[in-house]
Amino acid sequence: MNPVVCAATVDIFLSGISSGEDMLVICNVTAVTMDDRRRIIGDAGIAIDGQKIAAVDSAENIRKRYPDADLLDGAGMIAIPGLIDTHAHADQSLLRGLGDNMHWMPFLDDVVEPYLAKRDPADGVLANALSIMEMIHSGTTCFVSPNVDPRDDYASLTNVIGDLGIRAVLGRFTMPDAGPDSEGVARDTVAAAASVMHRWHATQQGLVSMWFGLMVPRRPGDTDHPAFYRAVANEAREMGVGIVYHFCSEIEDSTYIEDTYGVRPAEWSRDNHALGPNVLLINGCWVTPLEIQILAESGTHLAHSPVANMKMATGILPVPDVLAAGVNVSLGTDGALNNNSYDMFGEMKAACLLQNATKRSASALTAQTALEMATIRGARSIGREDELGSIAVGKLADIVLVDMRRPGTYPVHDVVSNLVFATSGSNVHTVFVAGKKILEAGRILGMNETEVLDKAAESALRTRRMLGLSKPGAGPGH
Numbered sequence: 001m002n003p004v005v006c007a008a009t010v011d012i013f014l015s016g017i018s019s020g021e022d023m024l025v026i027c028n029v030t031a032v033t034m035d036d037r038r039r040i041i042g043d044a045g046i047a048i049d050g051q052k053i054a055a056v057d058s059a060e061n062i063r064k065r066y067p068d069a070d071l072l073d074g075a076g077m078i079a080i081p082g083l084i085d086t087h088a089h090a091d092q093s094l095l096r097g098l099g100d101n102m103h104w105m106p107f108l109d110d111v112v113e114p115y116l117a118k119r120d121p122a123d124g125v126l127a128n129a130l131s132i133m134e135m136i137h138s139g140t141t142c143f144v145s146p147n148v149d150p151r152d153d154y155a156s157l158t159n160v161i162g163d164l165g166i167r168a169v170l171g172r173f174t175m176p177d178a179g180p181d182s183e184g185v186a187r188d189t190v191a192a193a194a195s196v197m198h199r200w201h202a203t204q205q206g207l208v209s210m211w212f213g214l215m216v217p218r219r220p221g222d223t224d225h226p227a228f229y230r231a232v233a234n235e236a237r238e239m240g241v242g243i244v245y246h247f248c249s250e251i252e253d254s255t256y257i258e259d260t261y262g263v264r265p266a267e268w269s270r271d272n273h274a275l276g277p278n279v280l281l282i283n284g285c286w287v288t289p290l291e292i293q294i295l296a297e298s299g300t301h302l303a304h305s306p307v308a309n310m311k312m313a314t315g316i317l318p319v320p321d322v323l324a325a326g327v328n329v330s331l332g333t334d335g336a337l338n339n340n341s342y343d344m345f346g347e348m349k350a351a352c353l354l355q356n357a358t359k360r361s362a363s364a365l366t367a368q369t370a371l372e373m374a375t376i377r378g379a380r381s382i383g384r385e386d387e388l389g390s391i392a393v394g395k396l397a398d399i400v401l402v403d404m405r406r407p408g409t410y411p412v413h414d415v416v417s418n419l420v421f422a423t424s425g426s427n428v429h430t431v432f433v434a435g436k437k438i439l440e441a442g443r444i445l446g447m448n449e450t451e452v453l454d455k456a457a458e459s460a461l462r463t464r465r466m467l468g469l470s471k472p473g474a475g476p477g478h
């Protein structure tokens, strides 16, 4: 969809909420709304009443409408919806730089699995804190962490999420227990996972959502319990939560499914009740046209991670083809191990470059589509399009102010082009989540960032020793 650039006074969407003491007005800002009409409003005003957006209009009209509201001058800023990272292993930041130049199997076997098996749960929480700080600094207001380890300290983890004020979808890693594929084993396994999910779902003022982080077979030795997948689907439906898992990522795991089950991965997922509107698949680099059709028909969503896919030579999701078939595709960074960043601005740019290069077309994936994938399509991927993903009346006020008055982002002929092709996370100035300011002038509020960085440096040496890795390029104090 092409953006509609509006004269500021043309469209007035007022909710009827009168001004009050809690009202905040962001004025003199350029609003890239990503609303149904993709309006871009110059010299806009955005009224925030508590947690929600009350009005979006010209700054002049908004100031008249809410004369007693607190004012935030957004001159020189672009207001965008908070970015939604739908594939972010938030517990991997302490490993940044330790997974380079690796194929996925040694990557999992030599780095990820030993780390998860040996790490102190406190380091898992610290890693999340560091990742979330990076996300907030770069305009991400919501993330999906797909494989949250069952051994993690969920109380401390959710406290960090609440203290920092970001939204998180935690996919609690769930795999079949050892033993026969029986209804009993499936019931017990899923009940154990569900009890943890019930405990933490919708905590921290609703910032935390708990999903199933499903384990599906990818290689020889992986378990395979049809009764378990059926039980997960039923429980997810009952709880009203989603399911997230890595899918058809590598050529090896797609051929493994074909060789073992005689079907393609999407057929296997369909046959095992693991597709649908509440399911978010990660990667899908090797999907065939038949599988794209299956995903479209089932309403399943895909999270695309172009930087990690390129870095690890995973494969290339044909995004324009998948979108054209009607599959919703969102964006994700993957994480510090294989990106090595949580900056969604870099992800948007990479998404365009990858498709343009492989399709040999300079318009294969436009900046507008990339921005949609990072915002409104991200909200759709997590089933919250009615609440998140655009700056529109009635939605939660997850809003990012991007400072364009920098040499690298001036002039602004085309605001969406600048956002996708010229901006980086370092341009992010202010971040709101549910109307609460969590980043101001590039500083996270209510958090001693230096302390977290110092602890991360302390953990770095410990982590390398634990994994038996040396890193001659380590920085001072590491």
Ligand SMILES: [Zn+2]
Binding pocket: 087, 089, 146, 246, 282, 334
């Ligand atoms: Zn992943």
